[in-house]
Every structure is written in C-alpha cells, then in structure tokens.
Amino acid sequence: MKDTINSHAAAVRSAFPLLSREIAGRPLVFLDNASTTPKPRAVIDAVVDTYERATANVHRGVHVLGEEATRLFDDARREVAALIGASPSEVVLVRGTTEAINFVANGLQLGSDDEVVFPASEHHANWIPWRVHGKPVPVPIDDDGLPRWESLESLLTAKTRLISLGHVSNVTGAIAPVSEVVRIAKSRGIPVLLDAAQSLSHLPLDVAELGVDFLAASAHKAFGPSGVGILWSKKEFLAKCPLYQVGGGMISLNNDIDVGGFVPRDAPFKFEAGTPAIEATIGFGAAVKWMRAIGMQTIREHDLAMSAYLFDALREIPGIRVLAKHLHPEQRIALATFVVDAPAMTQESVARALCDMFGVCVSAGFHCTHVLHARAHLPGTVRASPHVFNTTDEIDVLLEGVREIAS
C-alpha cells in the first residue's frame, strides 16, 4: 500500500512548484485538494506562455497571435472532451460547476411545482439552484452524511423533472451509485445531472458509460486554473436549451438586431457569449493533458491505496469522529472529514493549528454543506483531501498533528 502511494506520488511531485514551499520552517503538506488543487508546471507554463507568446482574443483575431490563441483554446475544449469521452460539440465552457448546474436549472425551465430530487448532503451548488428553480426534494441522509439511496424511488413522482447528484461527496468522499440511480431514473424517463466537481480528477469518467444527461465540473479541482469549467450535455438538450446570457461571439446572424431579432450559433458557442476565460481554458486543457499523461487509472490506484492508509490510521485515533469511515475504499475517494474533540477549539481552530504547528493545509467549517452538518449534528468539521502527489509521510504528519491536538 505504502509503495503504491509513494511511487505514484514520487513520479509527479516535482511537477508542483507549490510543494517546495515551507510554512514556518516546515515543509508544506497540502491536503486541501477538495477545495482546489495545486497547479503543475505544465499548467503554469501553458498560462504563462499564453500571456508571453499568444496574447490575443480567440475566434476573432486574424493575425498570427489570434490564430495561435484560438488553436490553443479550441484544443483545450477538445482535450477536456476526450477526458470524459464526449464530443467537443457537447461541451459548453462555463465558469465552473456552480454555473454549469445553474445552466441546467435555467435550461429546464422548471416551474414552482417541478420537483428536483437530490441528496440532502449535497454542496450548496447542487442545493440552492433547486430552491430557486423548481421544488427541492432532498433524499434523506444518515448520521454519517450518507444518502439513504434506498428511499430514492419513493421520492419520485409524476412531477419529478430531474435527479441531481454529486458523483463524489465533498464531505464524505463517498462515490454515488450512479449506475443504479440512472437505471431508476431512466425507467421513469427522468434526466440525471451529475456534479463531477470532486470526481473529475479522481475517477476515470465516460459520459456514455455513466448514462447521465448532464455533467458539471470545474477546472480548479482538477489541477487547472479557477474561473473555467464545463457543462456537458447531449446535443438534443443543448439544441433546445434557452439562452441564459447573450452578447458577442454567440450570434450567427445579427442583420436585424436593431429590431430585436437575431439568430444564435449552434451549441456550444451559443452559450458562450463574450470573451471567454482564454488563459484559464488553455490551462484547463494543459491540466487535463497532464492528468491523462499520468493516466486516470494510475490516479485511481493511488487514491484507493491512500484511502485505505488514511482511514485505517484515522479510525485508530481516540477523540475524533470520522464520517463514513466504514465505507470500503472502492466506494469512496481518499477524502476524510472528521471532528476533533478538543476542548475550547472549534474545528476551524483545529485546522489553523494543523497549519501553524505542522505545515498541514486542510479545510475546516461546513464545506458549503450546512444541511448535512445540521442533520448529522456536526459543529463544523475538518477535511483532509489528499491527491496523487501526496505521500504516506505527509499523511503521517497529519496524523501526528491530529493525535496531538486530540490528546
């Protein structure tokens, strides 16, 4: 187990300039990948090269720089599409997962009685849109924050317009039973939205195999820059989906724009009004290329071994409560959320102490899942989320810190 983790980590660590940093004289231990990942040199170079060598707008410039920027930009969309087994024409570039889910919420044109079923454990990005668009129907969760999927069918009605689920929970790390959810949904003709924010960089994804109707994801949790993400959907939906923003770059015909009419381009371009996040998108492409060069199966191998190593150790520490600790590694990614029973210390102060005393960067608080925390009676939690570059030595530093604080 340790060999698997450390050999994979050793192969990629040098790609991350951030990891050479020290905090208060201690080596940085970055365990906050569920918030955002560090960026490998390939991504940094891609972004910097764009600024240094190809600064230009895309799909507009007739000069060499414009053409080079356009090619890099278009290639990034193609690269991301390849990662999820999709056609580039089905990939809409958005600001991130949140915008992608809002895109669907808007596109489905839900009425106030139209029901959207989703686990109560979801991130606000997959909660609040259903409160604004349609009627939220949360799937109950248990005390560990895990959805009671067995109740899913009983929640589906004639008014159910969508099932929306996070592929991987940003709190428990649990992998949702997508194939079973899709089977149930398809039997009733209900579309399925998959929030892949936490899975895009951890699991091999193929939209055809998954069988979902929508997939939303962000670049910044997958080694890319912030400010760009994707909404994947089938061509049929994109063809009829109403526009939620309009402007330059998405018009096919504007001869009669002064009298109120215009013809939009085909998807995905009709949804991408205005100058896009060019550098971020090119960086996203570089990030995906970097992950694919490692291999998503290799990343998953590291993840499985890391999951076992992390949870085996955390379970043994007295004074902490670990969420979903009984899940098998195959049912989760290497993401551990726990509560440290330390008198007079909030979970935020636990995380601050881990950083100040041990150089360990983790998240703390509610992780945009207030409903989960409320229903699981949690006063906030600490979340450690390793990735492919993390070693067992780094996990040992985390464990040392947690033990010391908990004791």
Add this chain to the structure above:
Amino acid sequence: MTGREQPSLSLSRDTEHEARALRSIASALERIPFYAKRQTHAPALVEPSYRPGSLEALLASLPLLTADSIRASLPKVWFPVDRNPKEELASGAISIVETGLSDARIRLLWDKAWWLAQEQRAWHASEVAELALAEATRSAGSPGGIRDAVLWVPERGTGSCGAGDPSYEQRVERTRLHLNPRQDPTFWTEAVMRRMLEELALHETVALLADPFYLDVLARFADSLGQALRVQGFIGLTRSLTTSAHRANLARVFDPKRTVQVYSAREAGVLFIEGSDGLLHHAPFTTHVELLPLRVATPGASNVACVVVTTLDRAVQPLVRYVLGDLVQVATAPSRFTTVPPITTVEGKLDDCIVRPDGAIVTPAAVDRALEAARAAPTGYQVIQTDLASVTIEVMGGSCTEVTSALAPLLDGLTVSARSATAIAIESTGKYRTCRRMTPRLPLDAFVSTQT
C-alpha cells in the same frame, strides 16, 4: 469505371508545353515588378523559339521561390507593368485570397474566371470525370455549366459572429453550390448535415469536390442514416490527404470507382488528376512542374520528390519555380499530356513530415499506409512530433495500442505514445493535418536537392 463504356479522353498531349513554359517565364521576369525587385533576370538563353533542353537549363539558373519570400509583397507588384492594379482590383475581376496554414499563410491574387476555366479543363484528364461530364451534358441537352458542389473550408459564410448562415440561393454561384457555411465539422449539427445531404440531391449535383476530411464527417452521417451520397457523376477528393479510413467511410455511401483524386493548389490550379491507371497525371496547359528529388531517406515511401511549380500563360501573379512544399511519389510510367511525369501519391507537406533522429523523414501518407497495412487505421488521427525525439498520436475511434504498434517500425528511434481523442484538432484555416511537426522549421535544402 462502372461498367459503362470508357471514353477516349478529349485531351491530347500538349506538344507546346515546354515552349509555352519558356515564354511564360520570360514574360514574368520581364513584366512583373516583383521579379525585378528581386533582381531575378532571364538569362540570355531565353529565346523566342524552343530548343530541347533549354527549359531545364533556364529553370536551373533561376532561384526557388518560397512562400516566405512572397508573403510580405503587396498586390501591385504582381501585376504586369502596363496594367492598372487599382482598377482591376476595384472591378472585382481580380480578388485577394489567402492560402496556407497559419504559420505559412500567404495572400494571393485570385482570378476566379481563370481558376474555373482551368478546373473545368482539367477534368478532361480523368476518364471518370470526363464520362460523367459528357453524360451530364447529354442529358442536359446542351453543354451549359455542369452543376457541381464543393465541400471544404467555407467560402460563403463562416458561422462566425454576425455573418449568419447563407441560404441555398446565396450559396449557389452560377452552377456551383457551396455546401458548407460552417467552420470545423466537429461542430456540425445533424440539421446541418441533413441539409447538406438534401441539397446534394436538390442541386442535381453532377460533381462534388470535397476535402476528404470534411466529406468523411458527412459520409459517416449519411451511413448512419442508411443513405448514399446523391452525386450523379463523380466525387473529386482534393485539398488534403485522403486517409484509408476516409476511403473506407466514403465507400459505404458512394461508389469508389467514381471518385477521383485531385492534387491542386490555390496558388497554381489543378496540378495532377487521377487517371484510370490509378496514377495522377499532370494536368496540361496551366503549369510546368519540377519534381525535385529528396536528399534524405523516406521510409515507407519511395522515389519521393518535392513539387515546384511554374505557372503558364498567367498574366497576374505568375509564379516561377514556386515551392509548394508538398511531397509526392514519382511514378516511372510515361507522362500523358506533358513532359512532367505522373505521380503515384501525394505524400503531404514537407513541414508536416516526422523527422527521425537518423535524419530520415516519414511522410503523412507513409504513416497512413502503415496504419492501413496493419489494419489499425482509426477513424481519425493526428501524429504530432513534439520534439526531436518524441511523437504523440491522437487516436479517434481506434485502438491506441494497435496504432502505436503499427507505426513503431516507421517511427524508429522516436518515443511514441498514443492517446484517445474524441475529435482531431482543426487548424485555424479550417484545414486538417494527419501529421504535425511542432519542432522549428528546417530550411528546404536540408531535405531537397534544389535541382531536378
């Protein structure tokens, strides 16, 4: 042929070819300011009457002309000294177009009437095309214009902001239908492709001239609908390399015996056209072509030469010894129409060839033949040389492992890796490449002997 009687070609050998070439060169050097500025002068050996060997001697004395050397020139320097560029450009008789990939793009003076005339004439160098055109003329009852369609980089409409998709009527230019108003076929919708298929029939298309990469997308869609391509006569494949996968996909929706491979260049017109013997023969009247032998090994391809073209009887922007940058395999068979030998294949751009550490170059067509021979040809692919020692292959609709194995012998000495892709990248000019070298460009004389 399709069991019908094979016609004898109406074109006969151009006995004046070399004499016309001599006169054209002399005229260009004397009357075109561009050549005067470059101080390219016709030596004294240019004489009014042709003598055997004098064309070769003259060409050998003249420098090669490259895209780099004409890129920075303005239109006016390409008009004969006694003509008025401003008036002719304003009248629309001559327009300015662009060609070439973004890193080798040039602007050309474009005489559409000249282009169409030479294109129509060139079809008569192909038995398949000539038969189709003769039948179309017969059924129409008069020679008239042949109804053809083109499918390549959009010339009418671009799908870009504000331009809009032109209607069928707006895309018809006399008898020619421009099928495609959109860039990158990756983003063609089903509605766009259905419209194209319907318009092919509606237009009563006798000939379809198509970039094989674009046609491949349409052919696969037609196949998915169980439809054939409704082209009455023939399909001319032009503009880029026709891969084995393209041929296989097209064969499912169109009789392969009615396809004709065409090698043309926007700078010079139709250069070679496929005959019934399977060879591409030099189309007469418009150009003289030199085939400069390569000085490096070309594994997977033999008798490879670089195409250098001199335009004939063209008043505006005549080109003298212009390096197109394409490689071809030269055939040993006798020439049909001129003294230029036929070719067996167009191998692709020299700048796209993969350069091995041992100095040998692998042409795009050699790559495709290796894939076909190993039965490993994917739906689409792009071989990218990222540095002097490494090659990455994007594989669409095929096995990365099989593709890597199939190409390993050809790419000896290079580290080869393959990745799956759901689409192949398009160039900003709307063209596709099956091979792409991202290492710095090397000078022509690193590969080519500059004399025939």
